[in-house]
Amino acid sequence: VGLLTDQEEAPAPSPAGVVTRRDLFLGFARIGLSGFGGVMPWARRALVEERRWLTSEEFASLLGLCQFLPGPNVINLSICVGRRFAGVSGALAASLGLVLGPLCIVLLLGALYERYGELPLIKAVLRGISAVGAGLIIALGVRMALDLRRRPVLSLFAVAMVIAIGFLRWPMALVMAVLTPLSILTAARHGR
Amino acid sequence: MNIIAELVVQFCILSLLAFGGINALLPEIHRITVESHHWMNDTTFAQLFAMAQAAPGPNFLIVTLVGWHVAGLAGALAATLAICAPSSLLVFVFTHYWEKAGDAPWRYAVQLGVTPLAVGLVLSSGWLISLSANENWRAFALTGATVLIVLSGRVHPLWLIGAGALLGLAGVV
Numbered sequence: 049v050g051l052l053t054d055q056e057e058a059p060a061p062s063p064a065g066v067v068t069r070r071d072l073f074l075g076f077a078r079i080g081l082s083g084f085g086g087v088m089p090w091a092r093r094a095l096v097e098e099r100r101w102l103t104s105e106e107f108a109s110l111l112g113l114c115q116f117l118p119g120p121n122v123i124n125l126s127i128c129v130g131r132r133f134a135g136v137s138g139a140l141a142a143s144l145g146l147v148l149g150p151l152c153i154v155l156l157l158g159a160l161y162e163r164y165g166e167l168p169l170i171k172a173v174l175r176g177i178s179a180v181g182a183g184l185i186i187a188l189g190v191r192m193a194l195d196l197r198r199r200p201v202l203s204l205f206a207v208a209m210v211i212a213i214g215f216l217r218w219p220m221a222l223v224m225a226v227l228t229p230l231s232i233l234t235a236a237r238h239g240r
Numbered sequence: 241m242n243i244i245a246e247l248v249v250q251f252c253i254l255s256l257l258a259f260g261g262i263n264a265l266l267p268e269i270h271r272i273t274v275e276s277h278h279w280m281n282d283t284t285f286a287q288l289f290a291m292a293q294a295a296p297g298p299n300f301l302i303v304t305l306v307g308w309h310v311a312g313l314a315g316a317l318a319a320t321l322a323i324c325a326p327s328s329l330l331v332f333v334f335t336h337y338w339e340k341a342g343d344a345p346w347r348y349a350v351q352l353g354v355t356p357l358a359v360g361l362v363l364s365s366g367w368l369i370s371l372s373a374n375e376n377w378r379a380f381a382l383t384g385a386t387v388l389i390v391l392s393g394r395v396h397p398l399w400l401i402g403a404g405a406l407l408g409l410a411g412v413v
Contacts, residue, residue, distance in 0.1 A: 080296070080297045080298065081296055081297065082296065083296055083297055083298065087297065087298050112351070113335065113338055114331070115260075115261070115358075116259070116350075116351050116354050116355070116358070117259075117327070117330065117331050117334060118255065118256050118257055118258040118259050118327050118330065119255055119256075119258050119261075119323075119324070119326075119327020119328060119330070119331060120258070120261060120262050120298055120300035120323065120324060120327070121261040122298045123298065123300070123324050123327070123328060124327065124328070124331045127328050127331045127332055127335075128331065128335055131332055131335060136332075139328070139332055143324070143328060146297075146298070147297075147298070147320070147324070149296075149297065150295065150296055150297020150298060150301055151297075151301065151304060151320060153295055153296060153297065154291070154292065154295050154297070154301040154304050154305060155304065155308065155313070155316060157291050157295055157305070158291075158304065158305050158308035158309070158316060159308075161287070161288075161291060161305070161309075162308070162309070165284075165287065169409070171287070172408045172409055172411060173405045173408045173409050174286070174287040174290040174291065174408065175286075175290075175373070175375070175379065175408045175413055176382070176403075176404035176405050176406065176407045176408020176409065176412070176413050177290035177291075177293055177294050177401055177404045177405050177408065178286045178287065178289055178290035178293070178369070178373035178374075178404075179370075179373055179374055179379040179380075179382040179383050179386070179404055179407075179408075179413050180293075180382060180383070180386045180400050180401055180403070180404030181289055181290055181293035181369065181373070181401070181404075182366055182369040182370040182373055182374070182383045182386075183366075183370075183382070183383040183384065183385070183386025183387045183390065183400075184293070184386060184390060184397055184400070185263050185266070185362060185365050185366035185369060186363065186366030186367070186370070186383070186386075186387045187366075187386065187387045187390035187391050188263060188362055188366075188390075189359060189362035189363035189365070189366050190363075190387065190391060191391070192260075192355070192358065192359045192362060193359045193363065195355070196355065196356055196359060199352075199356075202352070202353075202355070202356045203356060204356075205356035205357060205360065206356040206357070206359040206360040206363070207360070208360065209356070209357055209359070209360020209361055209364065210360045210363050210364050210367070213267050213268075213360065213361060213364040214267065214360075214363065214364030214367045214368060217267075217271060217275070219268075219271070220254070220257055220265075220267070220268040220271075220361075221253060221257060224257050224259075224357065227357055228259075228353070228354065228357060231353040231354065231356060231357055232349055232350055232353030232354070233349075233353070234353065235348075235349045235350075235352040235353035236345070236346070236349035236353070
């Protein structure tokens with residue numbers, strides 16, 4: 049039913065047609081709930097291919113912005129897209145739509161875990177999943193690192209970060225306060 | 241300090257430091273919850289991480305699970321809001337200047353400059369999560385195999401998570 053109403057309200061097939069707060073809420077709710085194993089690919093499919101709220105180029109540029117700004121990337125994306133179509137209330141509608149469904153599921157999981165987390169069966173399943181999850185994150189890091197391969201000077205900051213955070217276990221706020229300005233200055237000098 | 245207030249303060253700070261998304265924050269969340277405050281042990285941390293990975297939706301919901309474990313429902317909601325609100329506010333305001341900046345050189349330098357920091361954070365996350373989660377060499381082998389399979393780029397992550405669950409169930413890792 050929601051989908052039919054969407055089409056009635058926004059029949060324009062062109063990007064950046066009329067998108068209401070309700071569309072934003074429902075659209076992002078669907079993205080959040082279909083996002084198994086990472087939400088971004090689903091976001092692209094829904095926003096660019098299905099609903100055509102953004103062109104492929106617009107999506108790429110927003111994604112770049114949302115990935116480099118701090119915070120959960122996909123929340124950032126919902127804020128940017130919501131803001132573009134309906135300002136503050138649009139940003140709220142999109143981000144709430146994205147989060148509410150998955151939040152309820154996770155709360156349920158949390159409750160089940162507090163009750164049954166000690167069962168050997170549950171522990172065994174979670175052990176397997178966390179080993180894979182660690183691999184997914186390392187693979188993501190390796191992919192990101194490949195983008196830096198032609199920038200040896202900047203890569204040194206990645207190495208410094210791994211040593212400070214991964215091995216020395218220094219507090220992140222402190223490390224970031226020192227390395228962020230240095231890295232941006234270096235990028236400004238050696239960047240192009 | 242009240243434990244929920246402590247959670248909120250810590251996660252608000254982390255929200256603004258999360259270059260590279262929530263995956264980049266895992267080492268710091270681990271440092272705060274396991275090493276500094278002893279709110280949970282290594283195994284629990286790894287289990288909460290696994291649940292957040294397996295559930296649908298954004299992976300940052302590990303923060304909700306941490307809040308839940310530390311301070312119940314109120315803790316879960318407070319932690320979730322704390323990790324989202326500061327960065328969302330920043331993004332909302334910053335997008336305006338970003339669009340106005342066009343091709344200004346500072347825009348390029350900032351974007352390029354934070355990239356290696358994000359790379360370092362995400363790699364540290366993967367490394368530390370493997371250390372907390374993996375109890376034997378077979379588990380490390382599963383982590384390594386996952387990396388190779390993902391980089392070869394032919395399998396959806398959900399299948400790998402399912403395979404991990406089965407291997408765990410079978411007592412392999």
